[in-house]
Amino acid sequence: MEGSKILCNAKLINDNPNTQGRDYVKQKTHAEENLPDRFELFILDEGQQKIEVREETKVPNTTVFTFNKEDHTLGNLISQRLLKYDYITFSAYKVPHPLFATFELRVTTDGSITPKDAVVRCCKDVIQDLSKVSMSFQGEWLNQKIIEEGQRDAEVRDQGNY
């Protein structure tokens, strides 16, 4: 794939006899025509919903969530995290086909909470967790940066003395 698209509706630079006039937008090759656009991995199709919720009728307290335009980043995170709550009896995800950016999350609870609420609660907890990491990281980063800059300054000063 190209690093960037070319748009050649350009005007000829007159003072250069070697320049050929180009008046085209680059045609796609056959291979490129079949290639799906990469942004289809994360931008929802026309009218597509982010999450489709389907109640599983054969098993009680079970819901299958279909996440569109999401991948293992979210699938693994949510399904694994859910397993840590004791009201979850089953939680797993699958990517039905690797060429389509979608995954199915199946959640069964013990009935004390709906699968939907369980997922929402799980997401909230992860967000809080991440906030803590973020805070801790920012503090540590500043500390270490100051230390390392101090060391560098000290080195410079030492060199000046010699």
Next chain:
Amino acid sequence: MDIDDFGPKEPTCRMLEANDKRAYFIVRDWNLETANSLRRVMLAEVPTLAIDTVEVLDNTSVLADEFIAHRLGLIPLIAEDVDKLIDFRDCDCEDSRCDNCSVTLRLKAKCTGNDVMKVYARDMVIESMPPSDKLGQPVITDAEGNGSCIVKLRKGQAIDMRCIAKKGIAKEHAKWAPSAAIGFEYDPANKLHHLDLWYEGDDPKKEWPVDETRVDLDGGPEKTDEPFNYDAVPERFFFDVETVGGLSPDSIVNNGIKVLQQKLASVIKELTGVDEASAGLDGAQSPTMDGGFGNDGYGNDGGYTTPGYGGANAYAGGTTPYGATPYGGAPGW
């Protein structure tokens, strides 16, 4: 396992190295799934800036237009304030090249001398009015201050190109990747036996080098006299984030966390039908989060306690990257 088992332990960072190129740190008391998701997000979903469209006004160099366009796309640009740009797919402007969604750089060079002339990234000049001064400038880290070499010209050859740089993520194209590399490891001593080491002789321990420093940081080598703990899970994670130059290492980590939080918030919004932000969660915890996780038994939803989601932050305008606006334009935030 009960949630309270890990409730009281809060994830904390320990920085081992912090400079302009690299953030090398450990996160303790965390879990593998979140750590891995953060790694994936930092690799592929942190927005940066890269040249996406090139208008060729003149090219008499020996390289084809496409070839140079590709090289231009891969040049790292300073992206410290990309949040101030909106996604070009959401922008109302024609052919997406307005100052709200793009930065235009001009590369114009002609060789007049007898020597071969090298055209460098530093020769690109910003033509548009980017929302901040540095945004869109080519990253220059070499001692000479040249930046990447784009093309060589002989006498009489010239190039003139208008490059439109846009905000994007590495999921679409690797040129938008913020990090050159992300080191990620847990359990360097293989105490959890997640690795099955390949070996030729009798003992894999003789054939595999051990990173002593990391093993020490992770609680020492395996104790052979104790029985194997089948319930043990990884809790300490080594991250080594190295930047390309467009974003500082700490911005990559902070933005990665933000993007992941937005992702999760969009799930909440989608499932509850309520924009969490506009629901006015007055119960939001204090930024110190002392009374946080697990203490309230989930009786009240603590809301988000992300620093930087205040009303005046860059995301508050309802223009989060890629459409999802979980925190968008909400009053009281």
